[in-house]
Amino acid sequence: MVVGAGRLGGALALALSAKRWPVRVWARSEEARRRVRDWGLGLATEKDIASARVCLLCVPDKAVSPAAEEWKPRLARGAALVHCAGALSLEALGAPRGRVLGSFHPLVAVSDARDSLAGNSVALSTRSRWLREVLERMAKDVGLHALRVKERQRAAYHAGAVLSAGGVVAALSAAVEALRVAGISEEEALAALLPLTRSALRGVEARGLAAGYTGPIARGDAEVVAAHLAALPPDAAAVYRPLSLRGLSLVGHRLPAEALARLKTILD
Amino acid sequence: MVVGAGRLGGALALALSAKRWPVRVWARSEEARRRVRDWGLGLATEKDIASARVCLLCVPDKAVSPAAEEWKPRLARGAALVHCAGALSLEALGAPRGRVLGSFHPLVAVSDARDSLAGNSVALSTRSRWLREVLERMAKDVGLHALRVKERQRAAYHAGAVLSAGGVVAALSAAVEALRVAGISEEEALAALLPLTRSALRGVEARGLAAGYTGPIARGDAEVVAAHLAALPPDAAAVYRPLSLRGLSLVGHRLPAEALARLKTILD
Missing domain, CATH: 1.10.1040 (N-(1-d-carboxylethyl)-l-norvaline Dehydrogenase; domain 2)
Known part of the structure; x- marks a missing residue:
């Protein structure tokens, strides 16, 4: 599930959806919800949220921590929470409390959600082997070259x-x-x-x-x-x-x- | 006339020739002379040299001063001598002694003589109104945007x-x-x-x-x-x-x- 219907969220959701990943997008404002429908993508229902395996937070850097606090209680126990902010460590997602955390930062300036991501790279960070494999598969499917970045080397x-x-x-x-x-x-x-x-x-x-x-x-x-x-x-x-x-x-x-x-x- | 059959000399000669400027290329080595013929351009004869109106030195920076000394006596009295080196002032061409001097420095990395110069800029410098007009017409014809650079601002x-x-x-x-x-x-x-x-x-x-x-x-x-x-x-x-x-x-x-x-x- 992708949270945020901005340019990056849209580009990831479209690219993953084109590769048959079961993507749902959560968007707050009516304008953002209209964009999601225009892209031909599904909006996330309460049921989608509860059954999501991975929740990708595609929100501005400053919104990552509040969004993580908001989403953690709504997601299933085993669901992973992932942010897409290059500058932020995994700590921005708050205490894991048993939840798998990760970061997926495409090195690309997305100027339109319909822009292709292919040919660019993405920095991955997570302590979970399972999540790393999922994120690497995601990267491969949308044409992003995966770079593993350790937390202490992120800055x-x-x-x-x-x-x-x-x-x-x-x-x-x-x-x-x-x-x-x-x-x-x-x-x-x-x-x-x-x-x-x-x-x-x-x-x-x-x-x-x-x-x-x-x-x-x-x-x-x-x-x-x-x-x-x-x-x-x-x-x-x-x-x-x-x-x-x-x-x-x-x-x-x-x-x-x-x-x-x-x-x-x-x-x- | 263009002196030098390197990448820049070739690109300028080809572009000017395509716009019907009467271009002849002077090249020293047999290899360079072969390149000129391969481009379909004419090699400069002694008669061409004596009747040239403008002599463009398309040689490496270090060769500009020796080339100027070599060419000044061979050119007609009224012929202008122009170098294409961005770092060099007009002084690199030596004392004018009545000769019109100028510089024509295309801001472009030419990797092959057949590359188009169009869409790039060229820095022009000369104290002669006549030569400036000629260089501006050359620039326009090969698609270079002319920038006038004063000698004391060249560095x-x-x-x-x-x-x-x-x-x-x-x-x-x-x-x-x-x-x-x-x-x-x-x-x-x-x-x-x-x-x-x-x-x-x-x-x-x-x-x-x-x-x-x-x-x-x-x-x-x-x-x-x-x-x-x-x-x-x-x-x-x-x-x-x-x-x-x-x-x-x-x-x-x-x-x-x-x-x-x-x-x-x-x-x-």
Whole structure:
């Protein structure tokens, strides 16, 4: 059973239902209930709730703990309670008191419930072997690659997800700031830079991080790096510097010792 | 005339030729000359060189200055000399001595000469009105959006281009490092994170930087940010921290004052 008829709840419910999983969706508001009917899915009745084997909470992070408290008494004894929030540990579901708990966090920005989830990954976490097998089967059926994430490593995992989305946007915003200094508007800068960023990502996809990393650091060109730092406003330089050091850790081993030393001096 | 039959030289020559510009390509090695013939383009003869109006140097950055010295005496008096290197000022072409100089730097990673340049941007720089008009017409004909970059702003412009390509790859490598700490291999991490990064870029394309920036900073969730910093290894935290501060400058104005102050304390 899926609780919540938002974009993620809808996408999971549709994908599982298409693979003949017996899905029912619980939605509170009349608007959400109408969405569920529009998707051609069944709304959860009291009987469905009492007989559900797995209850997937697809609600905003802040609603997970209250929803867990609300749902625990309504579910059958053996039913598992699972949240879909990347940032939250299993503790967000409250004390287990004999109930099997888990987390199922698809690494995907769902912009419409009808979007396909296939080709993305999902982070799974649970202490129950039975639930892990169920969640892995779910993942496989909807085309998600399952990653097992241990509870004590969840924060690092989630920080990585955040770095790859918001973090990349922040790096891009420093790039746009640099172009603003050169008299180019945000709109023109994004139109110019987004294709570059995308081609860099294709390079990483094809050749990995170290070989896909390009630019003056990769060429060991300390003069260009020094000119960049001199030209950037402080807030963009504050991003350029650590990202360059990070790049240096990717490619430093293949640079001549002298270039490596000069770059370190400039960047430190 | 295009000097150099590498990927960029080939792509420009093919695109200009398709729009009926009278293009000839000069290539030194027999292998490069064969490539030019394979593309169906004409090789430059001595007569072509003497009658060329614009000479585009499509050579590696380090070869620009020697190539300029080599070509200046061979070209007609009124012919313009133009390089295609983003990092280099016009000074890389040496003293003008009456010759019109310029730079034409397409913001695009060309992986094959037959790739289309259309939809990307190009940074133009020249002190000559005549040459600027020619370069703008070239840009328009091959589908490149022309950005005018002043010489004294070139380093900032180029730093932005580098941030949007290598810088983004460096941010992604910190994300992969975070997932490594969570027991996930580089290969699995990239497969999981690249779709997230791409969807974040689509968000920026559709809604701009500030609205396309997502994650705990955008939600004002200081607790999650503190947990991330505690969980990350120092080298990944050294990237996470400045990128988060940069994100905060994008969205801080829409956060409650208390959340903003807490985030600043954690990140500073």
